[in-house]
Amino acid sequence: MQKLHIRPATHADIPVLLQFEQAVVLTERPFDATLKPDPVTYYDLPFLIDSPQAVLLVGLWEGEICACGYAKIVQAQAYCQHDRYAYLGFMYVAETHRGQGFNRQILEALQQWAKDQGLVECRLEVYADNVAAIRAYEKVGYATKLLEMRLGV
Numbered sequence: 001m002q003k004l005h006i007r008p009a010t011h012a013d014i015p016v017l018l019q020f021e022q023a024v025v026l027t028e029r030p031f032d033a034t035l036k037p038d039p040v041t042y043y044d045l046p047f048l049i050d051s052p053q054a055v056l057l058v059g060l061w062e063g064e065i066c067a068c069g070y071a072k073i074v075q076a077q078a079y080c081q082h083d084r085y086a087y088l089g090f091m092y093v094a095e096t097h098r099g100q101g102f103n104r105q106i107l108e109a110l111q112q113w114a115k116d117q118g119l120v121e122c123r124l125e126v127y128a129d130n131v132a133a134i135r136a137y138e139k140v141g142y143a144t145k146l147l148e149m150r151l152g153v
Contacts, residue, residue: 001101004059004067006109009049013058016065017045020092031127034150043090048072055113056090059102066097071110073117085121086114104140 009017025040048056048070059067071086088110093102114122126133128147 001104002061004061004102004105006057006059006105009045009056009058009068011046011049013065014045014049017043017056017058017068017090020068020094021045021090023095024090024092028127028130031129033152043070048090055110057106057109057113059093059106061097061102066094067102067106068092069103069106069110071113071122073119074123076121082120084119085123086110086117086119088122088124091124103136107140 021042022039025035025038025042029035045056048054051072054070054072056070057068058065061067069088069091071088073084074087076082076085088107091103091106093106111122123145124137124142126137128134134144
């Protein structure tokens with residue numbers, strides 16, 4: 001596995017991250033009939049960069065940003081054993097860099113950040129029909145917790 005240079009994102013990274021965000025939307029659009037027509041914005045990048053309750057990481061290969069992901073601290077439901085957990089999102093690897101273990105490295109860095117914050121659980125969401133993503137997360141130990149269902153009326 002090639003070693004990715006991982007660092008916190010900066011405001012200067014936002015133009016590249018906005019391109020990554022649109023690639024995520026394009027990938028996910030077939031899985032979600034409820035998405036608005038383009039342009040769609042998923043993430044508050046300045047918040048994720050500036051908040052002490054979150055971290056947005058970028059992965060660089062040969063000086064080029066080619067991967068990213070964030071973790072943010074979320075209040076757990078009152079019925080959970082833990083008070084807070086890390087919610088992970090914006091997991092993206094540029095198409096030309098896939099299959100090199102970069103997503104795993106970003107996940108491991110985010111999980112370490114969560115541990116450093118005193119958290120004991122990480123969660124993420126993936127579309128039920130996105131079999132490739134589900135397999136990738138299962139390979140690193142994630143398990144399905146709940147399947148959300150919907151009906152348009």
